[in-house]
Amino acid sequence: MATETAVAAEPVRKTSSQAGDKIARLTALFFACTLLAIVGLLVYELIWRSEPARAKFGWGFLSSSEWNPVTENFGGLPFLYGTVVTSVVAMLLSIPLGVGAAIFLAELAPAKLSNALTFVIELLAAIPSVIYGLLAIFTLVPLMREYIEPFLKATLGFLPFFQGPAAGVGYLTAGLVLAIMTVPFIISVSRESLLAVPREQREAALALGATHWETTWQIVVPYAKLGILGSVFLGLARALGETMAVTMVIGNLVAVHASLLWPGYSIAAVIANEFAEAGGKIYPAALVELGLVLFGLTIVINGFARMMIIATTKKGSKR
Amino acid sequence: MLARRKLVNMVMLTMTGVCTVATVAVLFLILGALLVHGASSLSWNFFTQLPKPIGETGGGMANAIVGSAEIVGLAALIGIPIGFLAGVYLSEYEDKKFASVVRYIADLLNGVPSIIVGILGWALLVVPMHGNSALAGSIALSVMLIPIVTRQTEQFLREVPLALREGALALGACKWKMIATVVVPAGSKGIMTGMILGVARIAGESAPLLFTAGSSQYWGTLTEPTASLPVMIYFRATGPYEEWHQEAWAAGLVLIGMVLTANILARMILAKGVSVPRG
Numbered sequence: 001m002a003t004e005t006a007v008a009a010e011p012v013r014k015t016s017s018q019a020g021d022k023i024a025r026l027t028a029l030f031f032a033c034t035l036l037a038i039v040g041l042l043v044y045e046l047i048w049r050s051e052p053a054r055a056k057f058g059w060g061f062l063s064s065s066e067w068n069p070v071t072e073n074f075g076g077l078p079f080l081y082g083t084v085v086t087s088v089v090a091m092l093l094s095i096p097l098g099v100g101a102a103i104f105l106a107e108l109a110p111a112k113l114s115n116a117l118t119f120v121i122e123l124l125a126a127i128p129s130v131i132y133g134l135l136a137i138f139t140l141v142p143l144m145r146e147y148i149e150p151f152l153k154a155t156l157g158f159l160p161f162f163q164g165p166a167a168g169v170g171y172l173t174a175g176l177v178l179a180i181m182t183v184p185f186i187i188s189v190s191r192e193s194l195l196a197v198p199r200e201q202r203e204a205a206l207a208l209g210a211t212h213w214e215t216t217w218q219i220v221v222p223y224a225k226l227g228i229l230g231s232v233f234l235g236l237a238r239a240l241g242e243t244m245a246v247t248m249v250i251g252n253l254v255a256v257h258a259s260l261l262w263p264g265y266s267i268a269a270v271i272a273n274e275f276a277e278a279g280g281k282i283y284p285a286a287l288v289e290l291g292l293v294l295f296g297l298t299i300v301i302n303g304f305a306r307m308m309i310i311a312t313t314k315k316g317s318k319r
Numbered sequence: 320m321l322a323r324r325k326l327v328n329m330v331m332l333t334m335t336g337v338c339t340v341a342t343v344a345v346l347f348l349i350l351g352a353l354l355v356h357g358a359s360s361l362s363w364n365f366f367t368q369l370p371k372p373i374g375e376t377g378g379g380m381a382n383a384i385v386g387s388a389e390i391v392g393l394a395a396l397i398g399i400p401i402g403f404l405a406g407v408y409l410s411e412y413e414d415k416k417f418a419s420v421v422r423y424i425a426d427l428l429n430g431v432p433s434i435i436v437g438i439l440g441w442a443l444l445v446v447p448m449h450g451n452s453a454l455a456g457s458i459a460l461s462v463m464l465i466p467i468v469t470r471q472t473e474q475f476l477r478e479v480p481l482a483l484r485e486g487a488l489a490l491g492a493c494k495w496k497m498i499a500t501v502v503v504p505a506g507s508k509g510i511m512t513g514m515i516l517g518v519a520r521i522a523g524e525s526a527p528l529l530f531t532a533g534s535s536q537y538w539g540t541l542t543e544p545t546a547s548l549p550v551m552i553y554f555r556a557t558g559p560y561e562e563w564h565q566e567a568w569a570a571g572l573v574l575i576g577m578v579l580t581a582n583i584l585a586r587m588i589l590a591k592g593v594s595v596p597r598g
Contacts, residue, residue: 024495028408031401032421035469038439038462039424042431045442100338108332109339117343119586124346126516126582127575128523129433130549134556134571135349138356138564183342211328241432243526244553268434268526275441276530291435302430 046292053285061289067254069278074286076293078254082171082264083294086246087239089175089260090182095232097179098186099221102228105187106194107216118188125184133248136177141168141249144176149261164259169251172260177245182235189234189309193227194220230308237301241294243268267294350575357572360565365573370536373560380570382538383546386453390532390547391522393457398464398521399514405465406472406510411498422473429466436462437527445531453545456532460521467520471513475506512589519581523574525549548574 053061053074064075101121105114145168152172156162197220205215221228251263252273267290278284364379371378405425409418440459445451479502487497503510525547533544534554548570555567 018493020496021494024498025412028404028412031404032408032418034401035405035421035424035428035465038465039428041443042428042435042439042462045439046435049438049442097338097342100335101342104332104335104339108335117339120343120346123579123582124342124349126519126523126578127346127349128525128549128578130523130525130552130556131349131353131571131575134552134567135352137556138568139352180345183345187342211324213328213331214324217331237430241430241434243432243434244549248553248557268432271434271438272526272529275438276533288438291438294432295435298430298432299427302427306426 042295046288046295050285050289050292052281053289056282057286061286062293065254065256069274069283072280072282074282076267076286076290078256079265079267079270079290080293081256082174082250082266083240083268083297085171085260085264086174086178086250086266087236089172090178090239091232091236093176093179094183094186094235098183098231098235099190099228101183102187102190102194103216103221105191107212107220114191118191121184121187124180125188129181129242129244130248132177132181133245136173136245136249140177141173144168144173153261160258161260164257164262166261167251167263169249170261170263171250171257174246174250174264174266175260177249178239178242181242181245182239185235185238186231189231190224190228193224193231193309196227197223226308226311230305230311233301233305233308237298237305240301241268241298243272247272267291353568353572353575356565356568360569361572365566365569369538370566373562378566380546380548380551380566382535383548383551383570384573386532386535386539386545387522387547387549389541390453390456390460390528390545391518393454393541394460394464394521395514395518397457398461398517399468401461402465402468402517403472403510403514405469407476407498407503409469409473410476411494411502422470425466425469428462429470433463433524433526434529437529437531440527440531448542451531451533451544452542453532453539454541456528456545456547459527459531460524463524463527464517464521467517468514471517472506472510475509475513476502478509479505508589512585515581515585515588519578519585522581523549523578525553529553 057064057074061074061076062080063077064073065077066073066075067078068074105118109117145166149166149168149172152162153166201219201223202215205219206212210218246266247269250266250269252265252269253263254265254270255262257264271287271291275284275287278287362379364377365381366379366384367381368377368379369382370380405421409422409425412418436459439462440455444455444458448455483501483505484497487501488494492500528547528550532547532550534546534550535544536546539545552567552570552574555563555570558564
């Protein structure tokens with residue numbers, strides 16, 4: 001009697017658990033698909049909402065500098081230019097700073113100190129963008145206006161990059177803020193790829209009589225170069241899309257100037273400033289089109305970054 | 320020659336130290352400046368009063384503090400379950416090809432500039448509802464939160480040892496019971512850390528809220544424009560009045576206090592070191 005019930009109960013329990021498994025699997029799959037749906041929706045909205053502007057201006061949108069909401073004539077060049085210039089300035093400053101600090105943390109500092117400092121540096125990455133903007137407006141901008149920009153004009157003023165007004169706000173200040181904001185990303189990814197370099201590489205170089213620096217610069221850094229390059233692209237993608245801090249210090253002037261001291265504008269900044277008030281059909285569409293351009297730019301740069309970082313981890317796991 | 324090499328060695332190694340000190344110093348300069356400027360204008364009124372017109376004293380940002388809590392809370396309610404279950408899928412149920420597509424898409428979404436997420440929130444909710452609302456802000460922020468939680472959940476579930484899973488299966492548990500009662504509890508510390516860090520990150524975002532939640536001088540319901548701390552900092556800091564700037568500093572101090580507390584708390588939950596989500 002007892003054995004009969006046990007035998008009868010067995011298949012029932014099994015099917016119910018199998019059904020449970022199926023439901024659980026489908027639920028998880030459903031939520032994984034939400035991610036695809038969100039990105040699909042994002043791309044669809046960006047393309048569809050920018051349609052009026054794309055139809056009216058075509059590719060000329062990217063090369064025109066006119067931005068006139070009254071006549072509804074829009075061109076994106078000043079913003080694209082500002083986005084690229086500020087990001088390039090940021091990278092010129094943050095690559096040496098970030099790679100230098102990563103070398104110190106990976107090659108010189110004792111493990112405990114290195115971990116503590118890395119934690120502090122990663123806190124820097126957690127600070128909200130608007131706080132960087134707040135600090136920059138009230139501390140960095142006056143400093144730039146009173147001391148740094150007049151100094152640059154006096155010493156390097158013969159170069160086209162350091163002429164014009166010294167208003168404190170502009171490409172250079174925005175680039176400086178972006179440099180500070182991207183350094184933590186460069187440091188933490190570069191440090192990890194430097195730490196992944198096998199010990200034998202260092203020992204071999206040192207045994208051949210290389211100094212500590214020569215070992216680091218000629219052996220360790222080249223070995224980790226893909227990871228470091230990945231960290232740079234990661235930082236670049238951040239810089240391109242950064243909104244609030246740039247909006248607060250770039251000066252918000254629709255113009256293209258070779259000099260870094262001039263105020264300018266960036267894609268993210270113009271969307272932040274004008275989107276809420278943009279009326280009519282063409283105006284918001286032009287802003288969404290700028291968003292589409294920025295979206296494409298960051299996707300490509302992020303793609304490069306991932307490819308390089310994945311390549312280094314694969315290299316590591318093979319060993 | 321050797322002397323020169325030794326000199327180069329010393330100079331360059333010192334330079335790397337200088338780079339590190341400079342970067343770390345920035346954090347302390349930021350905290351110092353916020354403390355000096357913010358503490359002097361922080362008062363009880365800041366937490367309990369609504370904003371007052373220019374010229375009147377004693378105004379505060381109570382509505383923005385509550386508004387931030389409301390928007391971020393709802394975003395967490397939407398984003399955490401979706402992100403968590405997507406992460407469970409990636410770690411536990413992967414079909415090789417589809418999972419790598421989902422993983423790629425999660426990283427892609429993680430890298431989308433926050434202002435563009437704002438455009439999505441605007442298109443999905445502000446346009447059909449004919450106006451800004453806290454709800455639209457929450458949706459925008461949850462879009463930022465989902466990929467962070469997904470990747471963190473996946474990462475920490477993967478670290479759960481295979482032996483634990485095999486043990487559960489050998490005892491006769493079916494797969495979903497194994498996941499729910501063995502794998503997820505084993506990875507819960509890391510997952511919690513990821514969630515706290517993710518929520519702390521979206522709590523500081525202002526770009527996606529500018530034209531979704533908007534701003535307001537008053538208390539708001541879910542379907543009305545609602546002020547939030549980061550957006551108020553932006554408007555106060557870029558405004559023309561000295562009183563506004565003082566309020567911006569005070570709000571900045573409160574915001575950074577919350578974000579740093581959450582970050583340090585997350586580290587304490589996860590006793591061993593782990594990277595801040597990035598990408």
